[in-house]
Amino acid sequence: MTSADPIVFVVDDDHRVREALCSLIASVGLRVTAYGSATEFLEAEKPDAPACLVLDLQLPGSSGLELQRELANGSGPPIIFITGHGDIPSSVRAMKAGAIEFLPKPFGDEELLAAIDAALALDRKGRRERAELAELQKHYALLTPREREVLPFVVAGLANKQTAAELGTSEITIGVHRGQIMRKMGARSLAELVRMADKLTLTRGAGPAK
Amino acid sequence: MRVLSKVWRYGLAAISCGLALAVAIPLDSPSSCFFLAVMVSSLYGGKGPGALSVLLSSLAFDYFFLPPRYHLWIQQSSYLRFAVFLGAVLLIAVLIEAKRRAEDARREIDDKYREASAGALDEARKSEARLRLIIDSIPAPAWSSRADGSTDFVNRRWLDYTGITAEEALGWGWKVAYHPDDLARNADYWRSVLASPEEREVEGRLRRFDGTYRWFLFRVCPLRDESGRVVQWYGTCIDIEDRKQAADALRASELNFRLIVDSIPGLLCTNTAAGELELVNETLLNYTGKPLEELKHWSEVVHPGDLPAVTGLWSRSVATGRPFNVEVRIRRADGAYRWFHCRGLPSRDVDGRIVRWYNLLIDVEDRINAEEALRASESHLRLITETIPALVWRTTPDGGVDYVNRRVLEYTGKRLEDWGNAGWLRLLHPDDVDSTVRRWRQSTETGQSYQVAYRLQRADGAYRWFDARGEPLRDSEGRVVQWYGICIDMEDSKRTEDALRNTQERLSIASQVATVGELSASIAHEVNQPLTAVVSNGNACLRWLAAQPPNLAKAKEAAERIVRDGKDAGEVVRRIRSLFKRAAHEEVPLDLNEVIVEVLSLLRNETAKRRVTVETDLRPDLAPVTGDRVQLQQLILNLLLNGVEAMDPVTDHPKRLFIRSKRDSDDTVLVEIRDSGVGLKDPETVFDAFFTTKANGMGMGLAICRSIVQAHNGRLWAASGEGPGATFCFTLPLHLSSVS
Numbered sequence: 001m002t003s004a005d006p007i008v009f010v011v012d013d014d015h016r017v018r019e020a021l022c023s024l025i026a027s028v029g030l031r032v033t034a035y036g037s038a039t040e041f042l043e044a045e046k047p048d049a050p051a052c053l054v055l056d057l058q059l060p061g062s063s064g065l066e067l068q069r070e071l072a073n074g075s076g077p078p079i080i081f082i083t084g085h086g087d088i089p090s091s092v093r094a095m096k097a098g099a100i101e102f103l104p105k106p107f108g109d110e111e112l113l114a115a116i117d118a119a120l121a122l123d124r125k126g127r128r129e130r131a132e133l134a135e136l137q138k139h140y141a142l143l144t145p146r147e148r149e150v151l152p153f154v155v156a157g158l159a160n161k162q163t164a165a166e167l168g169t170s171e172i173t174i175g176v177h178r179g180q181i182m183r184k185m186g187a188r189s190l191a192e193l194v195r196m197a198d199k200l201t202l203t204r205g206a207g208p209a210k
Numbered sequence: 211m212r213v214l215s216k217v218w219r220y221g222l223a224a225i226s227c228g229l230a231l232a233v234a235i236p237l238d239s240p241s242s243c244f245f246l247a248v249m250v251s252s253l254y255g256g257k258g259p260g261a262l263s264v265l266l267s268s269l270a271f272d273y274f275f276l277p278p279r280y281h282l283w284i285q286q287s288s289y290l291r292f293a294v295f296l297g298a299v300l301l302i303a304v305l306i307e308a309k310r311r312a313e314d315a316r317r318e319i320d321d322k323y324r325e326a327s328a329g330a331l332d333e334a335r336k337s338e339a340r341l342r343l344i345i346d347s348i349p350a351p352a353w354s355s356r357a358d359g360s361t362d363f364v365n366r367r368w369l370d371y372t373g374i375t376a377e378e379a380l381g382w383g384w385k386v387a388y389h390p391d392d393l394a395r396n397a398d399y400w401r402s403v404l405a406s407p408e409e410r411e412v413e414g415r416l417r418r419f420d421g422t423y424r425w426f427l428f429r430v431c432p433l434r435d436e437s438g439r440v441v442q443w444y445g446t447c448i449d450i451e452d453r454k455q456a457a458d459a460l461r462a463s464e465l466n467f468r469l470i471v472d473s474i475p476g477l478l479c480t481n482t483a484a485g486e487l488e489l490v491n492e493t494l495l496n497y498t499g500k501p502l503e504e505l506k507h508w509s510e511v512v513h514p515g516d517l518p519a520v521t522g523l524w525s526r527s528v529a530t531g532r533p534f535n536v537e538v539r540i541r542r543a544d545g546a547y548r549w550f551h552c553r554g555l556p557s558r559d560v561d562g563r564i565v566r567w568y569n570l571l572i573d574v575e576d577r578i579n580a581e582e583a584l585r586a587s588e589s590h591l592r593l594i595t596e597t598i599p600a601l602v603w604r605t606t607p608d609g610g611v612d613y614v615n616r617r618v619l620e621y622t623g624k625r626l627e628d629w630g631n632a633g634w635l636r637l638l639h640p641d642d643v644d645s646t647v648r649r650w651r652q653s654t655e656t657g658q659s660y661q662v663a664y665r666l667q668r669a670d671g672a673y674r675w676f677d678a679r680g681e682p683l684r685d686s687e688g689r690v691v692q693w694y695g696i697c698i699d700m701e702d703s704k705r706t707e708d709a710l711r712n713t714q715e716r717l718s719i720a721s722q723v724a725t726v727g728e729l730s731a732s733i734a735h736e737v738n739q740p741l742t743a744v745v746s747n748g749n750a751c752l753r754w755l756a757a758q759p760p761n762l763a764k765a766k767e768a769a770e771r772i773v774r775d776g777k778d779a780g781e782v783v784r785r786i787r788s789l790f791k792r793a794a795h796e797e798v799p800l801d802l803n804e805v806i807v808e809v810l811s812l813l814r815n816e817t818a819k820r821r822v823t824v825e826t827d828l829r830p831d832l833a834p835v836t837g838d839r840v841q842l843q844q845l846i847l848n849l850l851l852n853g854v855e856a857m858d859p860v861t862d863h864p865k866r867l868f869i870r871s872k873r874d875s876d877d878t879v880l881v882e883i884r885d886s887g888v889g890l891k892d893p894e895t896v897f898d899a900f901f902t903t904k905a906n907g908m909g910m911g912l913a914i915c916r917s918i919v920q921a922h923n924g925r926l927w928a929a930s931g932e933g934p935g936a937t938f939c940f941t942l943p944l945h946l947s948s949v950s
Binding site: 013014016017019020021023024026027028058059082084104105106107108109112 | 734735736738739740741742743744745746747749750751753754757761764767768771774775778815818819
């Protein structure tokens with residue numbers, strides 16, 4: 001196994017469950033690390049590899065859902081919730097917040113392993129997308145403020161003349177800006193630029209992702 | 211010599227006659243000359259010569275002078291003349307002889323006297339010396355003085371005593387030794403003594419050589435001559451200082467006694483042995499307002515109602531000598547009667563005969579009034595205690611029953627004697643004896659209030675429930691002097707209470723089921739945790755076995771975990787079952803810590819879900835208590851859940867649940883459950899049924915808790931503790947085997 005090999009994190013306060021899950025996950029050849037609490041997990045050094053989190057919904061100190069909320073914004077791994085008593089409101093909240101799976105205890109090995117597979121696949125995809133987006137943002141960072149102003153008009157399909165009228169400048173200047181934008185962003189066509197802008201969720205009058 | 215003297219004496223007679231004749235012849239006066247001769251002869255010669263001269267004179271007279279002269283013959287006419295002559299000379303001779311004899315005798319006597327007086331003088335001198343010795347050594351100063359009172363003698367003792375020399379003392383010098391006051395005072399006396407001299411005595415102070423004055427009795431005695439005139443005074447001084455001091459002391463003492471007698475706030479009188487009033491004190495006179503004479507008829511001042519009894523007793527005492535002791539009303543000067551306690555004691559002489567009666571009368575009017583008031587109050591109180599509809603009792607500090615009211619006797623059909631000596635325990639229901647004895651002993655040993663409920667047998671044999679309470683009466687030093695108690699029939703209320711308890715018990719079971727229902731999610735979690743582990747370990751085991759090559763070590767580890775977790779699951783199930791179990795209330799020795807740990811394990815999920823931190827301080831050597839396991843589980847579960855739920859609204863500080871167990875006293879264990887929740891407004895009402903602060907609560911949880919604790923003879927209370935939250939505590943009695 002290398003550091004890039006996928007890894008499964010298990011967070012459960014019950015050592016019996018932790019031991020059992022570690023053994024099960026390890027038996028299919030996956031890397032696995034277990035933690036007794038959310039804090040322990042958050043404070044631990046984690047490898048830069050595709051990962052997923054098997055999380056007990058009821059944790060002492062901080063609940064699984066709170067941990068989920070904390071992880072949601074960053075590059076947190078997909079989460080598979082396990083729970084001793086899967087009440088509907090918590091499962092709904094979990095799923096809404098982006099949980100991959102919600103498994104009531106006790107669960108079958110296939111269910112868990114399938115969920116782990118799906119989660120790892122999702123994380124791989126997510127990591128790829130995050131890498132692409134980072135690339136785009138790097139390009140976007142090269143744009144001057146004026147160019148960032150022009151970009152939404154371009155991707156909205158406005159002609160240079162219209163854009164110039166909107167921004168109160170000359171058509172020629174807009175043409176220069178458009179050429180600069182295309183070059184800096186590395187877009188080969190307007191269609192590609194539109195897709196890039198989409199990924200950066202740039203719309204007219206709004207900045208990049210908040 | 212003698213012969214010569216005789217010759218000479220006779221010669222003298224003859225010569226004198228011759229001379230007389232010689233003279234007479236010339237003178238012719240014979241008779242007077244012969245008378246002289248006879249006188250001389252008789253005077254100097256004696257009887258013989260006298261007679262001779264008579265003879266010679268007669269012959270001469272006859273011969274020479276009678277006619278016929280010179281003739282012895284006598285003429286008849288001369289007979290008378292011769293006879294007269296003869297008679298005259300004879301008479302002269304006889305007379306002279308008589309005188310001479312008398313003189314001889316006198317001389318002889320004089321000689322003898324002279325001899326005798328020489329011896330007597332010597333004797334007197336010796337006697338005087340002896341007398342002086344006596345006078346000087348008699349143990350009293352003595353003196354003598356002349357008729358006018360000037361001293362002519364003082365004895366040695368006097369000089370020694372006064373320290374004055376004899377020269378100084380004589381005459382009037384003795385006055386310096388007398389006390390000036392006495393000199394002045396006694397001057398009149400001395401004058402009277404001198405005026406009418408007789409034996410007298412007077413007291414006065416005589417100065418001693420060291421300057422101190424001592425009292426003396428001066429006794430003076432006059433010496434008189436034949437005519438009765440005082441020629442000398444003799445006096446002695448007898449030291450009476452000590453006697454005088456004793457007498458003064460006695461007088462002072464008597465005065466003192468008199469003062470005491472007159473000033474004591476009691477009436478005093480003495481009576482003769484025959485019973486007659488003799489002396490009374492001032493107080494008695496003032497009180498009765500009568501003089502002693504009238505008081506002799508003392509029956510007039512005695513209340514007529516008391517008179518027969520008093521006179522009877524008095525006569526009997528006087529007759530027998532037995533002390534006189536009576537309470538009697540005596541009339542005061544203003545006519546009012548007051549009660550007196552009269553005590554009389556006889557004093558006896560050495561032979562045991564009664565000399566006098568001493569009687570003391572003390573005013574007891576106020577005491578008697580107070581006693582009567584007290585008696586009235588007592589009878590009033592007694593009426594109350596006898597008639598109130600409860601059993602009233604009293605015991606000595608060590609628990610011996612010494613009073614029960616009539617209701618007790620009526621109810622039990624026993625006598626007071628049957629109650630004493632712990633006899634009342636035999637009237638208790640056998641099941642209640644132990645607990646009652648324990649409580650009673652505890653109360654009598656510690657002095658704490660006594661309260662117990664027991665069944666007491668009625669006269670007809672039926673048992674009825676009583677609520678017995680006792681309070682100690684203490685003296686000023688805090689020692690218990692008496693226990694007062696009351697037993698109230700509560701059979702009817704007990705029945706109601708029993709009915710209520712049955713209902714409560716049913717409700718308790720319902721609540722128990724409800725609690726368990728509430729916990730179903732937690733229970734499911736408790737079961738699911740080990741099950742999850744079992745299933746996952748099972749799957750892992752299979753996969754390790756199925757691997758190529760199979761990983762037997764890992765598979766074995768997984769299988770071992772299966773076994774372990776499976777047992778865990780079984781244990782969880784057992785605990786849950788016990789929560790549902792409905793068994794009869796049974797009292798067994800229980801380790802409260804074990805029960806707490808069990809309940810905590812059931813709650814673990816609940817506390818985790820609500821983010822409650824549980825802390826424990828369970829004393830490891832906790833002695834077992836007596837109780838019903840299921841009920842105590844429920845009690846602790848309810849209290850813990852209550853605390854957990856009380857912390858639901860808390861957001862600003864950590865939710866903390868703290869459980870502590872410890873030995874509380876010699877015979878109880880204390881469990882304390884503290885939360886950091888919203889706290890309690892009124893720690894007492896929380897135990898009332900249907901009291902709740904929760905939107906969906908029934909308000910039975912804590913009420914049930916209290917009834918469980920009470921059924922275990924324990925105590926449950928709540929307090930708003932320090933900081934946020936509430937504290938619930940309960941105590942349970944130790945199992946009997948652990949009570950030291």
